[in-house]
Amino acid sequence: MPDVPPKPVLPRSRTSSPLPTETAFAPTARRRHVVQGLGTGVAALAIGAGRAQAGQTASSPADASAQPVAAQNTLFFSAAEKAFLAAACERLFPEDASGPGATMLGVPHYIEQQMATPWARGETWYMQGPHVNGPANLGYQLPYTPQQLYRLGIAGTQAWVQTQHQTLFENLPPATQDAVLSALEHNITQFDGLPSGQFFEQLRADTIEGAFADPRHGGNRHLAGWTMMGFPGARGDYMDWVDRYDTPYPYGPVSINGETP
């Protein structure tokens, strides 16, 4: 069994409480196109109910896992969000001459699985306010958890694509999808204070992780990411190979659960 924590309650209600309000975060002046009218719509999409304050989380860390069993199969992403994810991840990590892409590797599935972890709920980040904008080198200062980054980022991107191309991201030709991703990467817009570049970086990091993490996390299907890389996985024993300078290490990968390609 994949060693991941139980899936949490994830309210899908559109009336769930909005994103954290205690924020001194101010979008930087650099943003050129600010998506208009997204405010309430996107905020309402965000999961918010059941968000513990950082302080509460800290003093009662057990709360996070105390989720009703019935809720465990609730998935985080809607079908529409999944369609975006599949298309975007595949452009970031495309199937090509060097091997399979994000879809074949199960990257969207990996991201879905990650959304059920304490990390995705921001429980390993310092989330106390005030959230003050500062120079990039002082690091992440947004009030958003990874779950919220996805919810806001996908809705915001789709709304932005609508204004630019009058369709959804997944319907665009690959070259236009790349142009959109590049625009996100270079912070061309922002979604309720979330610079698009921040969303892009989350998506890029998670795509790479999904391609190369142990398959028990849902990606790297059939160890194809590791085979492409030439990484032997969980073998973890090179006693006989460390100083065989004339021979590259010869064996293919093994996963933690003992799977081979």
Next chain:
Amino acid sequence: MTDKTLPPVDAVVVGAGWAGCIMAKELCEAGLSVVMLERGGRRSTATDGAYPASLDELEGAVRYKLFQNLAHTTVTVRNRTDQQALPYRRLAAFLPGEGVGGAGLHWTGVHFRAMPQDLRLRSHITERYGRKFIPEGMALQDYGVTYEELEPFFDRAEKVFGTSGEAYSVGGKIVGKGNPFAPDRSDDFPLPPLRDVYTAHLFRKAAAEAGYNPYAMPAANASHPYTNPYGAQMGPCNFCGYCSDYACYMYAKASPNVNILPALRRHENFTLRTNAHVLKVLLDSTGKKATGVVYQDAEGNQITQPAGLVILAAFQFHNVHLMLLSGIGKPYDPHSNTGTVGRNFTYQNITNSTVLMPATRTTDQFIGSAGGVAVDDFNCDNFDHGPHGFIGGSPLWVNQAGVKPIAGAKGAMTNGARWGSDWKRQALDSYRHSFTINAQGSNMAYRDVYLDLDPTWKDAYGQPLLRMTFDWKDNDIRMNRYVVSKLDKVVKALGARDVHYGMRDPAKPFDVRDYQTTHLCGGAIMGEDPKTSALNRYLQSWDVPNVFVVGANAFPQGMGYNPTGLVAALAYWSAHHIRTQWLKGAGGPLVTP
């Protein structure tokens, strides 16, 4: 929530990492009743290093399973005193530990002593180059302890850690092909060096061709099965490549959990309490004597543990934080340059260069350990600094601790592409054919680089966060660029296809988003003058003499080497003087100011 006061004990030790476990073991041996308080949970190799589940890059190095949970407490960071410091919200630049073993469970294991010159840097620089060589604003200091005084304790630590290495000079005689710049030793390493991985082997040959002096890096990874003086057993390292960020399933990497705790637990006078977050040290009405500590347990109860002796071993900056929260010593003020707690905060000045080898041979970067090959020709004061006008230096090395594919892909050497087919092709090529050479340098102390309490943000316990004011300075930037430029000859000898030199960029301030090291130093430094150091040469607080503060917080400035070998030696040195002098006296200061 109930508040309660427990029966008093002789000594309380805050933190269950290397520093805490060494101190607790020594004090138990001296017959003291010892309570060790650790804010994190119980951890062991059997549970946290279980094969194969522990070989999981996502959990270990991306989600930071074994590291400090910042939701509970963190620091704020700024570069300059005129900025607002902001919270370090996500782990990145440095990765403090948490839980039994502390960072010692998931460190890599590079195990150095200190260079004699580093321990008396101010005197050494003044003697060799004159006082004017020290730039304005640089707060260079001596440790107040010499290499000769510490030598037996370096030796002790290596024997406890089961360190593998190759000596150069033992008892005044040249005995091997080790580092010719290294000081003399009273004994050889307990174990012979680890074998060179392929990339280290390439570096060794190329560095020799370049005219440098390559040597096997000393590593607390057992090259052969080993039993330490406490009777703790280590297996042989199999180069699994999961040293850094993970617990070693082979019991081959030294950790407090493997090398000390099994023996410590046998002392009946020893108690370990986990999930015990110390809030502060309690002082009596004079403010000159500690009466114990108060901590919060997992249920939120605030518990007072009275003790006659308090050892802070909570890690460099947590020690400084606890001193500031408890009112031990005078907080440092950079404007008036007075006070001691928070001053001389330093880091490790590391940059990484990537070499891409021809496609005819894979570099097998996933094979690794804490060993490797280094050159010390540009470390410390091993070369004439006169013409350069900077202080400090860097070893250069291949210390391949095992590159896993997520890190390999994220850190790939590319033409600037970051995603898509072009990037993917280059990332795969880079993983198979590249390797990294580090310049791990010293970092000098400066008047306006320091630690204090943040005015805005609080931790989960309602206490102010610690604030770091830190930036790279001209001296250290020039040192790094000079040393990295010396790689040129090595890269030519390697026959590399391409190279990316990682050098400090004067236009780029310290960036919390990039992992560098967890080698944070200073903030509560040892020294000879109570006006410029928080601790005397035995790591005893000048102000509250029944408090000893053990960790890299004691380093007056950062050295090129990794810190833990010196942290461990200083712990044994401090414990020795507690045992032989302090316990026999009236509990007062071991040094009269």
